Amino acid sequence: MEEWVGGLWHKYITRKASTEYTDAAVQFSEIGHAVGMVFRALGGDAIKRVEAASDRDYIVRRSFLQKIAGENQQISLAWQDEDSLRLPETLAVFPTVELNHDLYIWLAVLAAQHNGKFRHWAIDNQQLVVDVLARYPALKQRYDRLAAAFVNSRADHSKRPKSERMMEEAIIKAIVNPGSVQEFPMVNYAPQAVYLWLYPSAQVDPQVLPDYEDDEDVEAAELGKAKKSDTSRKKAERVDSGDEKDGMMIFRLETMFSWSEFSKLDRGTDDSDDDDEDNQRVAEDLDKITVSKEQSQKSARIKIDMDLPSASEDDIPLGEGIKIPEWNYKKQRLEEDRCLLHPMLPKDAAAKPLPAKLQKTAKTIQAQFEQLRSVRYWLKGEEQGEELDLSAWLDFHIESKISPTKERGLYRSFRGNNRDISSLLLADLSMSTDSYLDDNNRVIDVVQDSMLLFGEALHSVGDSFAMYGFSSVKRSNVRFSLLKNFNEKYDDIIRGRVQAIRPGFYTRMGAAIRQATKILVEQKSSQKLLLILTDGKPNDIDHYEGRFGIEDTHQAIKEAAKFGIKPFCITVDQEAQSYLPYIFGSNGYTVILRPEQLPVRLPQLYHQLTNQ
Numbered sequence: 001m002e003e004w005v006g007g008l009w010h011k012y013i014t015r016k017a018s019t020e021y022t023d024a025a026v027q028f029s030e031i032g033h034a035v036g037m038v039f040r041a042l043g044g045d046a047i048k049r050v051e052a053a054s055d056r057d058y059i060v061r062r063s064f065l066q067k068i069a070g071e072n073q074q075i076s077l078a079w080q081d082e083d084s085l086r087l088p089e090t091l092a093v094f095p096t097v098e099l100n101h102d103l104y105i106w107l108a109v110l111a112a113q114h115n116g117k118f119r120h121w122a123i124d125n126q127q128l129v130v131d132v133l134a135r136y137p138a139l140k141q142r143y144d145r146l147a148a149a150f151v152n153s154r155a156d157h158s159k160r161p162k163s164e165r166m167m168e169e170a171i172i173k174a175i176v177n178p179g180s181v182q183e184f185p186m187v188n189y190a191p192q193a194v195y196l197w198l199y200p201s202a203q204v205d206p207q208v209l210p211d212y213e214d215d216e217d218v219e220a221a222e223l224g225k226a227k228k229s230d231t232s233r234k235k236a237e238r239v240d241s242g243d244e245k246d247g248m249m250i251f252r253l254e255t256m257f258s259w260s261e262f263s264k265l266d267r268g269t270d271d272s273d274d275d276d277e278d279n280q281r282v283a284e285d286l287d288k289i290t291v292s293k294e295q296s297q298k299s300a301r302i303k304i305d306m307d308l309p310s311a312s313e314d315d316i317p318l319g320e321g322i323k324i325p326e327w328n329y330k331k332q333r334l335e336e337d338r339c340l341l342h343p344m345l346p347k348d349a350a351a352k353p354l355p356a357k358l359q360k361t362a363k364t365i366q367a368q369f370e371q372l373r374s375v376r377y378w379l380k381g382e383e384q385g386e387e388l389d390l391s392a393w394l395d396f397h398i399e400s401k402i403s404p405t406k407e408r409g410l411y412r413s414f415r416g417n418n419r420d421i422s423s424l425l426l427a428d429l430s431m432s433t434d435s436y437l438d439d440n441n442r443v444i445d446v447v448q449d450s451m452l453l454f455g456e457a458l459h460s461v462g463d464s465f466a467m468y469g470f471s472s473v474k475r476s477n478v479r480f481s482l483l484k485n486f487n488e489k490y491d492d493i494i495r496g497r498v499q500a501i502r503p504g505f506y507t508r509m510g511a512a513i514r515q516a517t518k519i520l521v522e523q524k525s526s527q528k529l530l531l532i533l534t535d536g537k538p539n540d541i542d543h544y545e546g547r548f549g550i551e552d553t554h555q556a557i558k559e560a561a562k563f564g565i566k567p568f569c570i571t572v573d574q575e576a577q578s579y580l581p582y583i584f585g586s587n588g589y590t591v592i593l594r595p596e597q598l599p600v601r602l603p604q605l606y607h608q609l610t611n612q
Helices: 002-017 028-041 064-069 097-112 121-135 137-153 162-176 276-285 298-305 356-372 390-402 443-461 492-499 509-521 547-562 580-584 595-609
Strands: 049-053 084-088 235-240 288-293 322-328 333-345 376-382 411-416 421-428 464-472 478-484 527-534 565-571 589-591
Touching: 028 049, 028 084, 028 097, 084 097, 097 121, 097 137, 121 137, 121 162, 137 162, 322 509, 322 547, 333 509, 356 443, 356 595, 376 390, 421 443, 421 509, 443 464, 443 492, 443 527, 443 595, 464 509, 478 492, 478 509, 509 527, 509 547, 509 565, 527 595, 547 565, 547 580, 565 580, 565 595, 580 589
Parallel strands: 049 084, 235 288, 333 478, 421 464, 421 527, 527 565, 565 589
Antiparallel strands: 322 333, 376 411, 464 478
């Protein structure tokens, strides 16, 4: 009974305290794709993610009802940094859906013309609005509608302190007539949120969260693979861990910590593998996640160190490794010899025939590829050739008897329509391929079947091809699995290698693409095709996550194109639209919506790409 009454009270007081128009709310998930298109079309950084922002602390004077309801302590605002543009997860600040929709578009336009840095928040936002309206006059009418609605939505400040009234008047004047206000009073509370402007980055101070350099001696701990995606981003901070060698155990039921409270004590790490769902739930409940660099339990350290298999269980290395450059987008330069790539052969790869389950499909694909076989034929009426063209000679002889006729081609030449193409299939063998698509099949199983059918198809048509796989653990261990090189014959040995591949580690795609480019450049074919098969975006555990990996892969693709190589990506990642257009271009990739269709679709895509 108490819970029921409490629930009713919470709904009532929250509704009374809220200043939002919930009936006119627009969700970011509904408009995110359109907002991203506007942002990039008007000059926004193509690689930046456009995503929902989590609520952030905003110290504003609250009404009595808001204090009772606990409302308005945190607000979702629009801001950006070098990696992404963050927009409110929900906008319900205006009374109509159309106005809230227009506000999302307006914020995207502002962000596209701004670098995310402010000297004075209010003055810089005014100048930004002036510049945008001068550059895009057609937006003036939309802005005027938003400005009028903004003024009408403001709370009554007549009973506030003088400084707060002056601040509110200055903000309204700055919104209605951008650029007209150059001085703003000092106030103890932040002004009511100005949703028509961008805010400074919500990232923590660099002194709290330093930009750690790449250090081979620093172990990067994995936070766990989330099974559910969260559209918002969490606020984070780093703190120093306790200096004590031993942690303090605190267990008082009457004063238990809540999820969001943190004490800087050295706590042991739970070794259980069964808490993923609980950890995910806790992460979603937290508004701010606090982490520290601390010593984990020895058993946990062993788990990290054992990510790499022992030498007796690992694949067979071929040589001491190859040094590969890598692109540093922050410095805008290619850093030589930054990565070490290790060519390897799959362990225990015995010769095996094509699996029985694929034989029927392979015959169908081979029949389709028969039309691509080289066809040898005679060219008639040539000026020179291997043989006399009797039909042409007879026509000429008869015509010359009737009237003087100029001599024409009287020979025929034997020609062959040979396909002069070399293709390299590069498969992502990262740990994510160990995930299950259904009760019986993993991603790695689909990758194996795809590579086998690809090999059967190209072998039947006689095209030159090679197949490799890759994964990585930091820049010093990029694993490059040799499945078939260009000089090897496709047979049961190659089929056995493909069936022996196993899920690896992470996805340092740039280094693998650069090595594949080197191999393709050595081929003498006039056409060179690089097919990349992956299930996710580039990533690794040594700062290769996010923009760094995407920029490096993008640069590697540009380098391959300069050598006349045609790169094309096939992915089963349903979120690929957010990053693949930047890496490969709008026509340089395809998304397979049903991964189980990949084995059949891959040869078909090759057929299309080599007949354009």
